[in-house]
Amino acid sequence: MRRSTRRTFLRAVGASLATLPFVNMLADSVAQAGGEELPLKFVAVYHPHGIAAEYWAMRAGDTETSFDIAYENCSLQPFDDPAAYGRSFKDKILVVEGIDHLSNANGHDSAGTMLTGSRIDGKKPLNLSLDQYLAVERGLGADTRITSVALGVGMDGTESGQTLSFGAGGAPLPKIIHPVEAFNLLFAGLVVGDDPEAQARAARQRELGQSVIDFVKGDINRLRTRLAPAEQQKLDQHLTSLRELEKQYDAPSAGGPACVVPPQPDASKFPSVKQYNGGEPYFDAITDAHVDLLAQALACGITRFATLFMNDLSYANNPLGLPTDNHGSVAHTYDASPVGNDGRPGAGNPETWVPLARFNRYSYSKIARLMQRLDQLGALDSTLIYASSDMGNPAQHSKRNVPTLLAGGANGKFRMGRRIKLRADCPADAPWCGESDATFTPVTNSRILVSIAQAFGVEIESFGSQPDPALTTGALSELT
Structure with a gap:
């Protein structure tokens, strides 16, 4: 508070x-x-291809508060790597095993469940995402320059498998995939300090931008009376977007002791940004640029709510030494032990665990970088990061036991520096049980979303859309 x-x-x-x-x-x-x-800030991060649970799950001898993540091949190793990130962030993470995405869709589309807790219907969820619920519906982003921001790497699509943020009724929201565009949204026209020339330049930008907005709003309002109610709703969404732009022109300054306007990303470092259009070799640089911009924007108080949709490194001679097709040759070839296959029998193939764990470690390294930047800027303790994927076992497209990580200080709302292992979905004597079986007892990510909302002071008891309301009800008490 x-x-x-x-x-x-x-x-x-x-x-x-x-x-x-x-x-x-x-x-x-x-x-x-x-x-x-400081006010609590929220970042949701998606990473693809599930998890190699053998190098992620709790091991024999680990306890809730005493566990090793620095052993060879462990995907969580970046969070305990002072040499790379200046300090260990082991005390700032909370790893949760046993969370399920009940999306009723294929594994890849289940990314849309991560922040909605919803089934997927026609490539979109049934309700809005938590970032939009908090920032827009509950007004917690109203007093910041940018109500919320959605960034992505490589894919600018808005289907449930390609984005995290959804508005009312599950309407997908666009995301930015070019770092220069992200910079312009977050920092263009922003003045930090009292440089008269910078202030005058920003004032001219604001005056021009406001003139354009006034003209477009006038056209929309004239058109609105001629349209049917359904079309009027679409126009209303455009008006909402225009109001967001107006906020940027009304907010020329930023605060915070570590608030500076970062340099604009060098576009020459990523001559292409789209997947399947030559962008793949630049995804690593794009991810780093997005991470650094987000950290600075949060530290400046420009926004409190952000999502980042990461991608893989599927191109020849990638820096991880993985096959060109990370999806088909790494995720799909993963042959899990019972640890990664929801307790089902079978030894699995250890040779397939290491490549996937290497990619997982890469994904977590970007979250560690975000934590490092936030820590340097004095904003880590007031930030909550929620990171997950669309699947647990990617070879099975399983939506059970998806990797779930909470990180940051979260203003003390969650007890960090721990590992939690929730009950198994199926009893040990029936590891093949499914949703139609009475013995299937999942813990859905809706419980995580309710907990996050409550951490922001929003006292809700359920979030998401499932056939059984019990699946979306109740905070996850283990987090606190």
């Missing part, structure tokens, strides 16, 4: 100014200087 120092500051500037976004940013800076807790 932002306590007395922030309230005192807002009273001092007066009611007429206190509603402006940049004043709220400055208030956060004042509050931090006074030792107060």
